[in-house]
Amino acid sequence: MLATAALLAFHDPIFIIYCISGFFLAANFAPSRWTFAAVAATSFVLYGAALDWTRADIQLIAFHLAIVAVQTVAIGGGHIAAIRIEGRERKYRKAVGDLQTALEENADLHAQLLTQAHQAGILDERQRMAREIHDTLAQGLTGIIMQLRAAQRVEDSGAHIDTALGLAGDSLSEARRSVAALQPGQLEDSHLPDAVTTLARDWTRTSGVDVRVEVTGDRVALSTAIEVTLFRVAQEALANVAKHASATSVGLTLSYTGPAVLLDVRDDGTGIRASGGGEGFGLSGMRQRVRGVGGTFEIESAPGEGTAVSAIVPALQGSPR
Template identity: 35%
Template sequence: MAVRSTVDFGHRYRAGWHVLVGAVAIPLAVAIAADVTVALGQRLLALTTLAVIVAWYAFVAPQAMENRDERWGVAYFAALAVAFPLLLAIAPMGGALLFALCPQLFVMVTRWRVRIPLLLILYAELAWAMVARVGVSRYTLAMVGVSVLVPMTVTILVGAYLTGIREQNRKRAALIEELTRTRAALERAGHEAGVHAERERLAAEIHDTLAQGFTSILMLAQAARTTLPRDPTAADGQLDILEKTARENLAEARSLIAALAPVDLTGRSLADALDRLAARHTRDTGTRVEVSIVGERSPAPTGTDIALLRTAQEALANVGKHADATTVRIELGHGNGLMTLNVTDDGQGFDPATIRGGYGLLGIRSRANALGGTCTVRSTPGQGSTVRVELPMPQSEQAARSLRPVRDLSSTPDH
C-alpha cells in the first residue's frame, strides 16, 4: 500500500515536477549564458553541468519518485551533490536550482534521518560557494543566513507538508483497498448465502413435490403390478391414475424449473388448490381428506399461498407414509392479520420430541420462519397429530379483507 501511495503521488504530479525543473533551469541557463563577466569557456562548462543535472533528473528522477526503494533517491541526490558544487563554483546563481531539487527529496526519500543529511550537504555546498567567492565577513555570514538558512527552513517545512500529504494518500489508499476487500468479501458471502438458500429452497421444493409425486407413482405401479394378474380392468384404472400422476409431476417439474407458482395455484386460489390436493390424495391413497375454509378466499397466488400449499402437501405426504389414518382434515382460516393452516389426522400419532432430521417438518418450519410465521406440531401416540402454521397476511391483503365481510366456507371433495 505504501508503494501505491508513492506511485500515485510521484506519477500523478509528474508534469508538475517537470514544469518546476524547467521553470528554474531555463531562466538559470539564460542568465548564465548572458553573464558577460564570466569567461565564455566557464559559461559553456556551467551550461554543460546544468544540462547534465537536468538530464540526470529526466532519466533517474521519475524512477526514484515511483520506486518504493529509497536507495534510488539517495543515489540520485548523491550524484547531484557531486555535480552541484561544480555548477556553483562557476556560476553561484546556480543555487537557485535548489528550489526545484529539494522538494523532490521528500518524495524520493521517506526517512527523515536520511533526508536531513542530504539536505544539509546541498545547502552546505551553497554556503561554501558563497563564502569561497566573497570571503569570510559579517556581510557574508549574514548573506549565508538569509540565502541558506531561511530557504533550508522553508524547504523543511514544505517537505513536512509533502510528507503529510503522502501519508494521507497512503492511509486513504489503504482504507480504499480495505473497503474494496470488505465489499468483495461481503459480495462473496452474499452470493454464497444466496446459493445456499437457493439450494435449500430447491431441496425443499423437490422434496415436497417431485419426490412425493414419484413416491405416489411407485405405489401405484406396485399396486397395478399386484392387481394386473387378478383383475386387468382394475389394473387399467390404476394405470390411468399412474399416468395422470406422472403428468402432474412433470408439470410440477416444469413449474419448478421456470420458478413459477405451483401448478395447483396457477390461475386458482389457495382454497381451490387445497381442494385439488385433497381430491388427489384421496384418489391415490384412499384416505378421506376434508377441506374447511373460513374467511374470504385468496384472489391470487402469493408467497404465503405457496408456503401454505407446500405445508399441506408435506403434511399429507407424512400422513400417507406414517400415520395410517382414515380421515384427514385441512382447515384454512383468516383472522387477526394471520392466515392459519391446520392439518389434522386420526392416525397413530407420534412423539414430536423424537423426530430428528429430514426435510419434511424442517422444510415447513423454514418456510414459515422465512415469512415471519410459526409452525407448531402437536401429536400423541395413538391419538393422531396436528400440524399448524400461522403466517402474517400481507398488509395490502389485510386492508382489502377488512372491507369485506367474513364468510365460512366448507368443502369436501367428491370421492
C-alpha cells in the same frame, strides 16, 4: 553564528556572504516568533557590516531599516508558510495513504462479500431445488408406487394404472415448473382456498382417506410467495399423513384473521414417535419455507393421538387474478 559572522565581516567585508546562512538557519525556529527575530537579527548584521557608518545619514539608515523590515516579514513569513504548507502536505499524504489503505481493505471486503453472497445464493438455490424435488418428484413417485402396488393386488388394475400415469404426468409438469422457479400449477388460475381444495380432493382419490377442508374469515388475494408457501406446507403435510400416519380422516383448515393467515392440518393417525434422528427433510423443509416468509411453524403430536401441523404467516396481499 551571527556573532562570528559579524566579527569576520567587520574584519573583512568579504565575509558578509557568511551572514546569508542565518536566513536559512532561521527556518529552524519556524513556525514561532523566533523566526522573525532570527531573520531580523541576520538582516541587522548583514546590512550593519555592509554599511559605511562614517558616511551614513538618517535617510540611508532609514532605507536600510526598511529593507530589514521587509526582509524580516518576507523571509520569516515565508519560513512559517513553508512549514505550515509542509505540515498540511504531510497530513494530506497521510490522509491519502489512509484512504488508499481503507479502499484496499474495502475492496477485499467487497470481494469477500461477493464470494459469500455467491455461495449463499448457490446454497439457497440448492435448498430450493431440494425442497421442490421433495415436494414434487418424491411425492409423485410415492403416489405412483402406491398405485402400482395396489394394481398388483387386484385383478382389474386399469384404474390404478391410469391414476399412476396421471400422477406421473403431474409430477413431470411440476418438476419442470420447479426448475423454472414457477408457482404450482394449482395456483396459476386460482387462489389458495381453491388450490388446497383441489389438492385435498386429488389426495383423497389417491390415498383413499377423506379430507375435510374448511376456510374461515374474509378471503383476500395473498402474495405469490405466501400462497406457494402455504400450499407446499399443505401438500407436504398430506404426503406425510399418507406415508406415516395410517389415518382414517384428515382436517385441513385455512383461516384468514386479518394480519395473518393460519393453516392447520390434523389427522387421527399414529402420531410422530420420538427418535434420535431429529426432523426429517419434509418437516425441516416446511419449517424453512414458513420462516422464509416471516411466519412460524409448529407441530403437535403424541403416539396414537394423531398429528397437528400449524403454519402462521403474515397476510401479505397480492394482485387479484
